[in-house]
Amino acid sequence: MDIEQLRTVTLVAQQGSFAAAARALSVDPSSVSRSVAAVEAELGLRLFQRSTRSLSVTEEGEIYLARLVPLLEELDRAHEDARAVSRQPAGTVRLTTSVAFAQTCVVPHLAEFASRYPDISLEILPSDANLDLAAHSIDLAIRLTPEPAGDLIRSKLIDTRYRVVASPQYLARSGALAVPTDLQAHSCLRFALPEFRTRWRFRRDGEEPVEVPVFGKVIIANALSLRLAALNGLGPALLADWLVKDDLDAGRLVDVFPDHDCSATEFETAAWVLYPSRSYLPRKVRVTIDFLKQALT
Template identity: 50%
Template sequence: MTSPNIALNALKLFLCVMRAGSLAQAAKESGLSPSAVSRQIASLETELGFRLFDRTTRRLSPTEAGRLYHHRIAPLIDAMEEARHIAADQVCSPSGTLKVTASVAFAERWLIPRLRGFQDAYPAVELDLALDDTPLDLVAEGVDIAIRLGARVRGDYIVSKLMATRYRVVASPDYVSRVGALARPEDLRERRCLCFAIQAYRTRWSFRKNGRRRSVDVPVRASLTISSALAVRRAALSGLGPALLADWTVADDVMQGRLIDLLPNWEASAEAFDTAAWILYPSRDYLPAKSRVFIDYMRACAQARPS
């Protein structure tokens, strides 16, 4: 008879195969070979006395018995894993792999520069950054924490605000010395701008003053349209024109004089005002210590950031 420990590992592998939908993907997620996964599933089926999956050369699908068994066993295995993590968190420092997803630009300009302090404080936590400008399915991709940007976020997740964000119209000192500053948003009508390649960013920019609800919409003409926010910043630094960029992208550039905020008394936007960076994680009753300390550390960084 299979030992209890091996049986538990086999059950966890069964859940992994059900979630992944294929032996190859389950093998990738579990660090095993597809043949090893297949043998363990076959061994579990022998022990249980019924087939969990119907297999063909091209397809793997759960049997009716497999679906019923998964429905019953999954909450029990999840509860056992949660109990193990809760107990371990009481006696151990945060550890393990923490998978975090964010956009490429946000990671490069805000997140990565702040990771040294986190790693110094929690050396047993290994960070796995999945950088993607397309929002990932946190459950399907095995993501622990996501950082997303916008006025609001959607999805069946636990969501909390990391920090408010604002947008600025910036240009290099060289550009300002050659072309001149802006007295008001409407002056942008006479300028050729650097535009981010999203429709809202390349046709008009909106402005409001001192938090007033009434906004001013200004049509913009592009001299250069770029599909990367990081490249838009680089173009602005090179003196190619004014650009609308998030403060987390250019705050240190403005503070150190590499870029100038052309309209410092105005809030700017292409799509919506009152935007923010949000922290998300899959809904669960228990938040692992590695996730909790990462969230707390990032919030401390956000509170300490220059405005």
């Protein structure tokens, strides 16, 4: 039985349609249909129930795919382990993360990555939406959250802390902020997420956390633009430490409450690398994860 036809069958099951599998493979849908039909003919059973609007895996297909996927992964592992003896990791790795994290924390390390792994093509998909890994054939996702949900395998890259920052010019013009509740008298720059746009949370050693309602005329859906607005003196903003570290070090922004933990959700958050839950992880993906951990810590 043709191995590539078997891979096509598993891809159809993962993608949920012949058309989506064809797009992932960059082939015509009729080619995918022929591959599935050939496997079904050899097995003498139907793997997928088709209709004009939907496709579902049959009971026989579920049983077959449950055994097939681990076998294909083990075959890939055997091939890669054999090649790894004399070859560098190679292939394309598709990575998605937020626009701000990609620009601030990933792109600056691309030259070093390319030098270390010249045979890996790293395809980055910056998006502030959480793209579905299976639907977009993505190998890795970096999510910024207290704890990722779902059944993906996760590994922490870096801890993330949030700071309330403002430009020196803004503070000179509007007056210093002594305590978090002073924010209520200022026009804050707010991130366009429900948790970030209504109240910010603060915690100091030995004290109970407090929530401070925040107001302001500027609401932005992109962290890079929010940072630029703060740099331009439009008001205080709640931003991740990795995004404003260089600005704080250079004095372009001021940490308004350095003795407080700040957040809009949980105080302990992180950047997590996520990948599909499966027993086999290609070497090209493993070295990319290891590189990111080393580069960002």
